[in-house]
Amino acid sequence: MAPRIPLPPPLRHRTFTTAEAVAHGLGRRRLGGPDLVSPAHGVWVSRDVEVTVDMLCRSVLTRIPAGFACDATAARLWGVPLPLWCDSEPITVALDSGRAPTGRGIRGRVLGVGADELATRAGIRLTSPARTWVDLAPRLAMRDLVAAGDFLIRRTSPLVAFADLAAAVDRRAGDRGVRRLRAALPLLSDRSESRRESHLRLILARAGLGEVEVNVWITTVSGHRYRTDFAIREARIAIEYQGEYHFDPAQQRADMLRRSRLQASGWTVIEVSKDDLANPRELLTRIRNTIARR
Structure with missing residues (x-):
């Protein structure tokens, strides 16, 4: 049995098309080797390579030169949490x-877009951030649509302005999902720092708890300054979302000290985990009872 022809170096660590394989001297029989897999029609990759969405899009769009990524695929390419x-x-x-477009491993659409609704990211043609957000509306729950919008307009590194999202919604008048988009717009915040923080903010906003501020700086009696995820100033309640990194032992110690200093300064700290987000009614009962006691 003849030894397997090794992959040329340019093809070893990425996806590649059949045309690229042929251009590098690989025959179709070689593409059927057990060391290769085909994640989409006409696209190949070494079995031990982790295929990313940008890798796959880049190869598929090589076969469809006029095509562009859209919907959740475009959102993933922009880094939107989904x-x-x-x-x-x-x-x-x-x-x-x-x-x-058709073919194994892709979902094809015909999508009318304006010239300003397309962009290029890392060499991949895709819908603009604003157009991507409006296209997500029919498929995402409201909390995830809000989280996606929060990410796109976040203060630290915005991909689009709030006004551009609003303009994109106006253009979709009459389209499927536009009512949800219009409901989502006033719920967006450029201060959210994670998808689950956005989910929590939406729960709090809908609960009628009074004014709930986002990312509030509090100076303790000891002179230390801490930024809380949410605060109800009138009741002196700080609400903190505890993501996975808070389980690190060093972070746990820092959180204990922070909590102690805030409590010594008259603040009640309510810590929220992802389990609470799955049971918002019980979480809101705890918050309301804490407000009543204050």
């Missing part, structure tokens, strides 16, 4: 007109 089920979907590729 529900886990979005990661397991085929990539979505669209054409502006004609027939939707």
Whole structure:
């Protein structure tokens, strides 16, 4: 049995198309080797390479030059935090007109877009951040639509301005999902720092707890300054979302000291985990009872 032809170095650590394989001297029989897999029609990769969404899009769009990534695929390329089920979907590729692209491993669409609704990121053609957000509306729950919008307009490194999102919504008048978009717009915040923090903010905003401020700096009686995720100043209640990194032992010690200093300064600290987000009614009961006691 003849030894397997090794992959040329340019193809070893990424996805590649059949045309690229042929250009590097690989025949179709070689592409059927057990060391290769095909995550989409006409696209190949070494079995030991972790295929990323940008790798796959780059290769698929090589076969569809007029195509562009859209929907959840474009959102993933922009870095938007999405529900886990979005990661397991085929990539979505669209054409502006004609027939939707087809093929194993892709979901094709025909999507009319304006010139300002397309962009390029890392060499990949995709819908702009604003257009991507409006296209997500029919498929995402309100809390995830708000979290996606928060990410796009975040203060630290915004991908789009709030006004651009509002303009994009206006353009979609009459389209599916536009009512949800209009409801989501006033709920967005450029101060949110994570998807679950956005979820928590939405729970609090809908609960009628009074004014709940985001990312509030508090100076303790000892002179230390801490920024809390949320604060109800009138009741002197700080609400903190505890993500996974808070489980690190060093972070736990820092959190204990922070909590102690805030409590010594007259603040009640309510810590919230992802389990609380799955049971918002019980969480809100705790918060309301704490407010009543204050």
